[in-house]
Amino acid sequence: MNINQRQLSAIKNALNRNADNLNNSVIFKLATIRHQALLRSKQAHQLTPEHSSSGIMRLRAVSLHHETSLWIGIALIIIFSVLVHQYWDPSNDDHVDIDFAILTDELPIDVYVD
Amino acid sequence: MLTNHLLGRRFLFGLAAIIFSIYAISATAETWSQLTPTQREALAPLAHEWDTLPAKKQKHYLLLAKKYPTLTPEKQTAFLARLSTWHSLTHEQRQQAREKFKHFNKVPPEKKAEVKRMIKENAGQKPAVNAITTPNP
Numbered sequence A: 001m002n003i004n005q006r007q008l009s010a011i012k013n014a015l016n017r018n019a020d021n022l023n024n025s026v027i028f029k030l031a032t033i034r035h036q037a038l039l040r041s042k043q044a045h046q047l048t049p050e051h052s053s054s055g056i057m058r059l060r061a062v063s064l065h066h067e068t069s070l071w072i073g074i075a076l077i078i079i080f081s082v083l084v085h086q087y088w089d090p091s092n093d094d095h096v097d098i099d100f101a102i103l104t105d106e107l108p109i110d111v112y113v114d
Numbered sequence B: 001m002l003t004n005h006l007l008g009r010r011f012l013f014g015l016a017a018i019i020f021s022i023y024a025i026s027a028t029a030e031t032w033s034q035l036t037p038t039q040r041e042a043l044a045p046l047a048h049e050w051d052t053l054p055a056k057k058q059k060h061y062l063l064l065a066k067k068y069p070t071l072t073p074e075k076q077t078a079f080l081a082r083l084s085t086w087h088s089l090t091h092e093q094r095q096q097a098r099e100k101f102k103h104f105n106k107v108p109p110e111k112k113a114e115v116k117r118m119i120k121e122n123a124g125q126k127p128a129v130n131a132i133t134t135p136n137p
Helices: A003-020 A024-044 A056-087 A090-103 B002-026 B037-042 B055-070 B073-088 B091-105 B109-121 B126-131
Strands: none
Touching: A056 B002, A090 B055, A090 B073, A090 B091, B037 B055, B055 B073, B091 B109
16 A cells, blocks of 8 residues: 555545544535435436436437537527528618619719719 | 536537538629629629629629619610729729719709700710719718
């Protein structure tokens, strides 16, 4: 056993001794906090206690579905925004109408330009 | 927490990739050979420099070309005659022309006809530009 392993062993023994000396109220509080933390963790991964018996696969399936839906939704929003910007630009439409009118007007262009 | 961190980075990378690819696709210019015969007819004055035009400018001219088939043959001739002149103007000159044109179109029809007659009578003389002035701001 080297120095590090001896130190780790000493820390472990000290923790065990102190754990044995904890009074019941502290143990109860620690157990309650641990239980609440576990419940919060399960809720965050959309895993209810009655489904936990189906194991990791159900948790992964739900997470992947959520992730994929999020990416698809974001991609659709971006595509829609770009298409709206490209094909519906009021300022561009105005210029096209006026420019076309100038180019087909009775008067030559230099009448309108200094 | 580590999963959330990795998900965040992958999400940002994916988002950046999607945005970049969409803008790359939408910003692609069209070459002259990709235009339809009607578009090439309408934009013939710009044929020699079409491939060097920015995509946004190309899009603008393609929108103009879309209306070309609706013109009478005389108007089509006028359109083609003026297109390269219009293209050679600076951005400021085009803006000025648009403002003057808008202003002139607000003039009563009789006055407009009189101005047009005056300009045609003086065709070729520089003083014609004084016939239409932009209003003071």
